[in-house]
Amino acid sequence: MNQVFNKDILQGKVAFVTGGGTGITGGVARAFAEHGARLAITSRKQENLDAMRSEVESFGGECFTAAADVRDYEAVEAAIAAAVEHYGQIDIVVNGAAGNFLCAADQLSANGFGTVVDIDTKGTFNVCRASFEALKASKGQILNISATLHYLATPMQIHVSAAKAGVDAITRNLSVEWGRHGIRVNGIAPGPIEDTEGMKRLLMPELREKMMRKIPVGRFGRIADIENAALFLASDAAGYINGVTLVVDGGSWLLGTSLM
Numbered sequence: 001m002n003q004v005f006n007k008d009i010l011q012g013k014v015a016f017v018t019g020g021g022t023g024i025t026g027g028v029a030r031a032f033a034e035h036g037a038r039l040a041i042t043s044r045k046q047e048n049l050d051a052m053r054s055e056v057e058s059f060g061g062e063c064f065t066a067a068a069d070v071r072d073y074e075a076v077e078a079a080i081a082a083a084v085e086h087y088g089q090i091d092i093v094v095n096g097a098a099g100n101f102l103c104a105a106d107q108l109s110a111n112g113f114g115t116v117v118d119i120d121t122k123g124t125f126n127v128c129r130a131s132f133e134a135l136k137a138s139k140g141q142i143l144n145i146s147a148t149l150h151y152l153a154t155p156m157q158i159h160v161s162a163a164k165a166g167v168d169a170i171t172r173n174l175s176v177e178w179g180r181h182g183i184r185v186n187g188i189a190p191g192p193i194e195d196t197e198g199m200k201r202l203l204m205p206e207l208r209e210k211m212m213r214k215i216p217v218g219r220f221g222r223i224a225d226i227e228n229a230a231l232f233l234a235s236d237a238a239g240y241i242n243g244v245t246l247v248v249d250g251g252s253w254l255l256g257t258s259l260m
C-alpha cells in the first residue's frame, strides 16, 4: 500500500475508471480504493473487472463493475447510469481505456489508425460527455491518461500520437468549458513505465539498456509513480489545478526516448 498520502484523502468519493481492470489505470483504480474512494470500473473484458473487484474487496474496498466498450456511447452511458444508480454519485472520472500497438505509418491501415483514435480520443470524449451531469452535481473532476509520444515524434506510433494529442485537446477544452460548473479536468502523461503489459510487449529486451540511458533520472517509471500523481491530482491539494497534463516521465521526453 502506498504510504505517501493519508489513507483517507478520497474518503466519500466515488471514482469511475475506464480500463480500470489492468495496467496503469488498474493501479490508479486500486490506489484510489486504498485511499478511501468507492470504485466503479469498466473495460471490455468482464474477467479483468472481476479480478480487480476481488482484489479491492480483499482489502475492504468497494468495487462496482460494468463491462462496456468506450467506443460505444450507449454502452458508456448505461455503465455510468448504473454506477450513479449504485452509489448515488460520481466524483472522479479516470479515462484510462486505450489501445496500442507498434506499426509503421506506411503499413498501418486506415482502420488501424481509426481504431486507436476511436478508443483513446472518442472513448475519452464519450465518457466525459456521458458523465457530465453526474460531475456537475458533485463538482467532480476528470483525469485523462495521456502520453508524451506526440510532444516530439515517435515512429511506429502515429496512431497513438494522434489519439493522445486529441486527448490533450479534450483536457484543455473541457477544463475551460466545464470549469465554470466546478469540474476540474486534468491529465497525466506517463513516460516509460516498466511494470505494464504494454511495455513488456513494446520494449524488446535488447533496447532496454539503451533506452534507460536516455532517462534523466536513471530509471524506468513504475505504475506506483502514476498512482502518486493521480492521487495528488484527485485530492483537495490540487483544488486549483485545472487544464494541466502532468508529465510523469523522469524528464524523458525532453531528451527524446525514441530509439528509431
Ligand code: COA
Binding pocket: 098, 099, 100, 101, 102, 103, 108, 109, 110, 111, 112, 113, 115, 116, 198
Ligand atoms: N499492427 C497493425 N495493425 C493492427 C494491429 C497491429 N499490431 N492490431 C490491430 N491492427 C489493426 C487491424 O489490422 C484492424 O485494421 P484492418 O481492419 O484494416 O485490418 C484494426 O487495427 C482493428 O483491429 P481489431 O483487432 O479488429 O480491433 P479491436 O477493436 O479488436 O482491438 C486494439 C484494437 C488496439 C485494442 C488491439 O490491437 C489490441 O488488442 N491491442 C493490445 C491491447 C492494448 O492495446 N492494450 C492497451 C495498452 S495501452
